[in-house]
Amino acid sequence: MKLNIALLAGDGIGPEVIDQAVKVSDAVAQKFGHEITWKPALTGAAAIDAVGEPYPDATHEICKNADAVLFGAIGHPKYDNDPSAPVRPEQGLLKMRKALGLFANVRPTFTFPSLLDKSPLKRERIEGTDLVFLRELTGGIYFGEKGRKDNGDTAYDNCVYTREEVQRLAKKGFELAMTRSKKLCCVDKANVLETSRLWRETVQAMEKDYPEVEVSYEFVDAVAMRLVQWPNSYDVLITENLFGDILTDEASVISGSMGLMPSASMGAEVSLFEPIHGSYPQATGLNIANPMATVLSAAMMFENFGLMEEGKAMRDAVNKALEAGVVTEDLANGGKAYGTKEVGDWLAANV
Amino acid sequence: MKLNIALLAGDGIGPEVIDQAVKVSDAVAQKFGHEITWKPALTGAAAIDAVGEPYPDATHEICKNADAVLFGAIGHPKYDNDPSAPVRPEQGLLKMRKALGLFANVRPTFTFPSLLDKSPLKRERIEGTDLVFLRELTGGIYFGEKGRKDNGDTAYDNCVYTREEVQRLAKKGFELAMTRSKKLCCVDKANVLETSRLWRETVQAMEKDYPEVEVSYEFVDAVAMRLVQWPNSYDVLITENLFGDILTDEASVISGSMGLMPSASMGAEVSLFEPIHGSYPQATGLNIANPMATVLSAAMMFENFGLMEEGKAMRDAVNKALEAGVVTEDLANGGKAYGTKEVGDWLAANV
Ligand SMILES: CC(C)[C@H](C(=O)O)[C@@H](O)C(=O)O
Numbered sequence: 230m231k232l233n234i235a236l237l238a239g240d241g242i243g244p245e246v247i248d249q250a251v252k253v254s255d256a257v258a259q260k261f262g263h264e265i266t267w268k269p270a271l272t273g274a275a276a277i278d279a280v281g282e283p284y285p286d287a288t289h290e291i292c293k294n295a296d297a298v299l300f301g302a303i304g305h306p307k308y309d310n311d312p313s314a315p316v317r318p319e320q321g322l323l324k325m326r327k328a329l330g331l332f333a334n335v336r337p338t339f340t341f342p343s344l345l346d347k348s349p350l351k352r353e354r355i356e357g358t359d360l361v362f363l364r365e366l367t368g369g370i371y372f373g374e375k376g377r378k379d380n381g382d383t384a385y386d387n388c389v390y391t392r393e394e395v396q397r398l399a400k401k402g403f404e405l406a407m408t409r410s411k412k413l414c415c416v417d418k419a420n421v422l423e424t425s426r427l428w429r430e431t432v433q434a435m436e437k438d439y440p441e442v443e444v445s446y447e448f449v450d451a452v453a454m455r456l457v458q459w460p461n462s463y464d465v466l467i468t469e470n471l472f473g474d475i476l477t478d479e480a481s482v483i484s485g486s487m488g489l490m491p492s493a494s495m496g497a498e499v500s501l502f503e504p505i506h507g508s509y510p511q512a513t514g515l516n517i518a519n520p521m522a523t524v525l526s527a528a529m530m531f532e533n534f535g536l537m538e539e540g541k542a543m544r545d546a547v548n549k550a551l552e553a554g555v556v557t558e559d560l561a562n563g564g565k566a567y568g569t570k571e572v573g574d575w576l577a578a579n580v
Numbered sequence: 581m582k583l584n585i586a587l588l589a590g591d592g593i594g595p596e597v598i599d600q601a602v603k604v605s606d607a608v609a610q611k612f613g614h615e616i617t618w619k620p621a622l623t624g625a626a627a628i629d630a631v632g633e634p635y636p637d638a639t640h641e642i643c644k645n646a647d648a649v650l651f652g653a654i655g656h657p658k659y660d661n662d663p664s665a666p667v668r669p670e671q672g673l674l675k676m677r678k679a680l681g682l683f684a685n686v687r688p689t690f691t692f693p694s695l696l697d698k699s700p701l702k703r704e705r706i707e708g709t710d711l712v713f714l715r716e717l718t719g720g721i722y723f724g725e726k727g728r729k730d731n732g733d734t735a736y737d738n739c740v741y742t743r744e745e746v747q748r749l750a751k752k753g754f755e756l757a758m759t760r761s762k763k764l765c766c767v768d769k770a771n772v773l774e775t776s777r778l779w780r781e782t783v784q785a786m787e788k789d790y791p792e793v794e795v796s797y798e799f800v801d802a803v804a805m806r807l808v809q810w811p812n813s814y815d816v817l818i819t820e821n822l823f824g825d826i827l828t829d830e831a832s833v834i835s836g837s838m839g840l841m842p843s844a845s846m847g848a849e850v851s852l853f854e855p856i857h858g859s860y861p862q863a864t865g866l867n868i869a870n871p872m873a874t875v876l877s878a879a880m881m882f883e884n885f886g887l888m889e890e891g892k893a894m895r896d897a898v899n900k901a902l903e904a905g906v907v908t909e910d911l912a913n914g915g916k917a918y919g920t921k922e923v924g925d926w927l928a929a930n931v
C-alpha cells in the first residue's frame with residue numbers, strides 16, 4: 230500500500246514523539262511492504278511563530294490531500310494566560326477540526342496490567358477497564374454563535390446541534406458497539422438541555438436499526454461520577470462536544486496509563502491520529518517524553534486503513550517494551566529510564 | 581433565636597431523612613434555647629401528584645417567607661425515561677432556584693478518616709481532601725433561550741452570563757477563600773467560550789480587592805482530571821452552572837463519603853440546605869437511607885445563621901456516631917446496620 234501521511238508535529242514535545250512514531254511506522258511499513266510518504270506541515274504555536282496563524286492554508290492543503298494526518302501536540306505557555314489573545318494555538322486545532330470535517334473523536338481508555346499501580350484508583354476499581362468515548366467534534370457550543378452585548382457586560386455562547394450531526398456520530402457509535410460488547414451509552418443532559426433532548430430522541434430512533442445493541446441513556450453528571458466509581462462498567466459512550474471534552478479527560482487519568490493513550494478524529498474523508506497528552510512544554514528537547522501514545526496513535530492509523538496486522542505489530546512492540554522495562558522516566562518507577570529516542574529505536578527494532 | 585424553616589421533604593427517601601434532620605435540629609434548638617417552626621411544603625414528584633406541578637406557588641410563598649429552606653431530595657423513576665415529559669420534578673428544582681434567587685451552590689467535599697476506605701481512590705490520593713465548590717446556580721445554559729428550528733431538526737441552548745452574575749458568585753468565592761487557605765481556583769473554558777472569557781476577566785479584575793487571595797485559572801477539562809489525581813490540591817473552586825453540575829458530582833464520589841455530603845444554595849434573601857444525594861427511590865420507606873448528609877445540611881443551616889456552636893454540636897454527633905458504628909447499612913461494612921430512624925434518634929440524643 231502507498232500511504233501519503235500529513236505530519237503535524239506541533240509544539241513542545243510534539244516533534245520528538247512524532248519522530249519516534251515515524252521511525253516505528255517506517256519499520257512496520259518496511260516489514261509489511263508498504264510505502265509511506267510523510268508530508269510535514271506547520272501547526273500550533275510553531276505555525277504562529279512562522280507564518281502568523283496556527284492552521285495555515287498550506288497546512289490545510291497538505292492535510293486535505295493526505296490519506297491521514299498524524300499529529301503531535303500543540304500549545305505553548307506563552308499563550309496560556311491570555312485566553313483572549315487574538316491568535317492562539319487552540320484556534321488552529323478548532324479550525325482544523327472544522328475544515329477537515331473531523332466530526333468523531335475516538336478516545337479509548339484501557340489499562341496495561343503493568344501500569345495498574347499508576348492509577349489513582351484502587352486496583353479493583355480499574356482492573357479490566359476498556360472503554361471508548363466517541364466525542365462529537367465539530368458542533369455544539371464550540372462552534373455556535375458567540376459574542377458580547379451590553380458594552381461587553383453580557384457574554385453568550387450558543388450550543389447548536391442538528392439531527393444529522395447527531396445521526397452521523399451515533400452511527401459510528403452503534404457500529405463500534407457492534408464490533409465490541411454491543412453496549413452503547415448515550416451521555417446527555419436531557420433533563421435540562423434541548424440539544425440533549427434532540428440527541429436522545431435521535432439515538433432512540435436509531436435503536437431499531439441495531440436491534441442487537443443495548444443502549445442506555447445517562448446524564449453527564451452521573452457519568453462523571455460512575456467513571457470514577459466503576460469505569461469498567463462502561464464500553465462505548467457517545468456524547469456531544471463539550472461533555473466529551475470534560476469526560477474524556479476525566480477518563481484519561483483513571484487508567485494510570487494516560488501517557489500511553491492514543492486517539493483518532495474521524496472525518497468523512499481524512500482522519501487524524503494523535504496522542505491525548507499535551508505538548509508538555511517543560512520537557513521540550515530533553516529527550517524524556519514518552520513516545521508510546523504517539524506510536525499507538527500511528528497503530529490506530531494503520532488499523533483504520535484496514536492494516537490490522539501492522540497495527541497489532543506496533544501494539545505488541547509497546548507491550549514488549551513495557552514488560553522489558555524499556556520506558557521513559559514517567560514509567561520508570563525509580564528504575565532505569567530510557568530516552569524518547571531510545572524507546573523509539575527499541576520499538577522500531579522490535580516490530 | 582426564633583427560626584422559621586420551610587421543610588421540603590420531596591420524593592423517595594426525602595421524607596425519611598428530613599424527619600431525622602428535624603429531630604436532630606429540634607434537639608439542638610432545645611439545648612441552645614432556640615425555637616424552630618417547621619413549615620412543610622410540597623415539591624418534586626410528590627407535588628406533581630398532588631397539585632400537578634413540581635414547585636407550586638403555595639410552596640414558593642412558604643419558602644420566600646422562611647428564614648431558610650431545608651430540602652430532602654426529588655426525583656421519581658416514573659419520570660426518568662422521558663426527558664421531554666411536559667412536567668418533570670427537575671423543572672421544579674430549576675424553577676425554585678430561579679424564583680428564590682439561589683445563585684450560589686456551596687458543595688464541600690471532605691473526608692472522614694473512618695470512611696477513607698470507601699473511596700474509589702487510593703488512600704494517599706484522597707487523604708486530607710477538603711475542598712469546596714461554589715457553583716453558579718441561576719444562569720448559564722440552564723436558563724438561556726432554548727428551542728428548536730427547521731421543523732425540529734435543529735436544537736439550540738444559549739449560554740448567557742452577565743458580569744454582575746459572575747461578580748456576585750466570585751465575591752462569595754473570594755470571601756470563602758479568606759476564611760480558609762486563601763486559595764481560589766476559577767474553573768472555565770476560556771480557550772473556547774466567550775462566557776468563560778467574561779468569567780475570567782471579571783475574576784481577574786476582582787483580584788485587587790482581595791490581595792491576600794492567590795487565584796488560579798484552570799480549564800474545566802484539566803480540573804476534571806486533577807480532581808481524580810490530586811483532589812487534595814484544591815481548596816475553593818468557583819465555576820459556572822453546567823461545569824459545576826458535572827464537577828461537583830465528580831468530586832462527590834472521590835471522598836468515599838458521598839452519602840454524608842451536605843450542600844447549601846445561597847440567595848440574596850433566603851438560602852436552602854440539602855444533602856447532595858438523590859431521592860434513592862428503591863430505598864423508599866425501608867428505613868435504610870443514611871440521614872447523616874441531611875443532618876449535616878441542617879448543621880450548615882445553623883452555621884449560616886451564625887449559630888456556630890449549634891452546627892458544631894451536630895457535626896460532632898455525626899462524628900461520634902461514625903466512630904461508635906451507629907450507621908446505616910451503606911456504612912456498616914458487614915457489621916451491624918442501624919435504621920434511618922435509629923441513627924436519627926441516636927444523633928438527637930447525642931447533640
Ligand atoms: C485545546 C482545546 C480547544 C481542546 C478542546 O477543548 O477540544 C482540547 O481540550 C481537546 O480536548 O482537544
Ligand SMILES: CC(C)[C@H](C(=O)O)[C@@H](O)C(=O)O
Pocket residue numbers: 420421450670673674825
Ligand atoms: C436534576 C438536575 C436538573 C440538577 C442540575 O443539573 O442542576 C441536578 O443534577 C443537580 O446538580 O442539582
